[in-house]
Amino acid sequence: MICHVAYMIKLFVMKIRAIGLVSGGLDSMIATRLIISQGVDVFLIIFASPFFHADLMEKETIDFMGTEATVIAMGEEYLHIVKNPEYGYGSGMNPCIDCKIYMFRKAAKIMEEIKASFVFTGEVLNQRPFSQTRAFMKLTEKKSNLEGRILRPLSAKLLDPTIPEIEGLIDREKLFAISGRQRKQQLYLAEKMGLSGFSQPAGGCLLTDRIYAEKLKQLFLKWPYTTMEDAELIKRGRVFWHKDVLIVVGRNKNENELLANLAKTGDFVIYCESAPGPLCVIRGKIADSEVFDYAKNKVLFYARRPDAECRIVEAGKK
Numbered sequence: 001m002i003c004h005v006a007y008m009i010k011l012f013v014m015k016i017r018a019i020g021l022v023s024g025g026l027d028s029m030i031a032t033r034l035i036i037s038q039g040v041d042v043f044l045i046i047f048a049s050p051f052f053h054a055d056l057m058e059k060e061t062i063d064f065m066g067t068e069a070t071v072i073a074m075g076e077e078y079l080h081i082v083k084n085p086e087y088g089y090g091s092g093m094n095p096c097i098d099c100k101i102y103m104f105r106k107a108a109k110i111m112e113e114i115k116a117s118f119v120f121t122g123e124v125l126n127q128r129p130f131s132q133t134r135a136f137m138k139l140t141e142k143k144s145n146l147e148g149r150i151l152r153p154l155s156a157k158l159l160d161p162t163i164p165e166i167e168g169l170i171d172r173e174k175l176f177a178i179s180g181r182q183r184k185q186q187l188y189l190a191e192k193m194g195l196s197g198f199s200q201p202a203g204g205c206l207l208t209d210r211i212y213a214e215k216l217k218q219l220f221l222k223w224p225y226t227t228m229e230d231a232e233l234i235k236r237g238r239v240f241w242h243k244d245v246l247i248v249v250g251r252n253k254n255e256n257e258l259l260a261n262l263a264k265t266g267d268f269v270i271y272c273e274s275a276p277g278p279l280c281v282i283r284g285k286i287a288d289s290e291v292f293d294y295a296k297n298k299v300l301f302y303a304r305r306p307d308a309e310c311r312i313v314e315a316g317k318k
């Protein structure tokens with residue numbers, strides 16, 4: 001009865017606010033719809049970094065969730081976390097527990113600013129062995145000072161009731177008890193909500209990708225002061241090292257264009273003048289011209305034109 005009264009007050013008098021951390025995946029879309037359907041004013045946060053491009057989430061997807069979203073760029077401080085995670089890595093270079101603590105801390109700040117009552121996510125209990133177990137969920141809550149304030153609508157009935165449920169701001173009965181990696185229930189719910197047919201954001205988290213993780217690991221070893229710009233550069237082609245100089249060779253036209261845009265002052269660019277071929281960016285402290293010969297050979301090899309003419313230019317100069 002008390003809960004029901006609180007629920008009615010919420011609907012008619014107060015405006016309950018919540019912050020949703022979303023990736024654009026189906027789980028976060030369903031979670032958002034579930035919370036909105038309980039009359040809550042939802043403020044969505046999308047985190048963006050070179051490692052995952054939730055910021056490229058289709059506008060259609062955001063519209064379908066029925067609310068506005070704000071993108072928070074994860075800068076150099078996040079890179080520091082990726083380099084030195086307190087709780088280690090998952091299968092690749094993904095520091096999921098530290099990453100979640102980072103995101104929740106950001107959300108806690110915004111929660112205070114906009115006077116929201118809680119944070120919610122699309123996390124599903126036991127969906128990921130490294131970061132979505134009960135113990136790790138509790139740990140991330142504690143470390144971000146959000147104990148009792150993180151609601152996971154898809155698994156709520158399997159978890160301890162959160163403060164918004166206890167206070168009657170959210171009707172626990174309308175939440176779910178989903179656990180594990182199977183997506184059957186989510187697909188059923190998506191169908192019911194008219195969410196089926198929506199494309200998931202491409203790519204997921206690159207830090208879990210074995211090949212990218214290897215490149216990043218090497219980058220951290222070679223350059224302890226790696227920046228986000230470097231992490232972005234190694235995404236865009238084949239990566240080679242000549243001593244401590246980084247050489248990235250594009251694999252297709254799209255990568256060549258991206259590399260050309262990512263080249264910054266101090267970098268060198270090599271491209272084929274007399275034939276189509278890859279573009280190459282050279283970054284680092286160049287001690288001698290050997291590195292240019294090395295990089296040029298890579299370009300000619302992938303151009304499959306050993307006799308092609310190559311040009312070496314300093315980035316930003318013709």
Ligand code: SF4
Pocket residue numbers: 052094095096097099100131205206207208
């Ligand atoms: S998969 Fe990537 S984005 Fe997701 S929690 Fe782990 S590190 Fe963070």
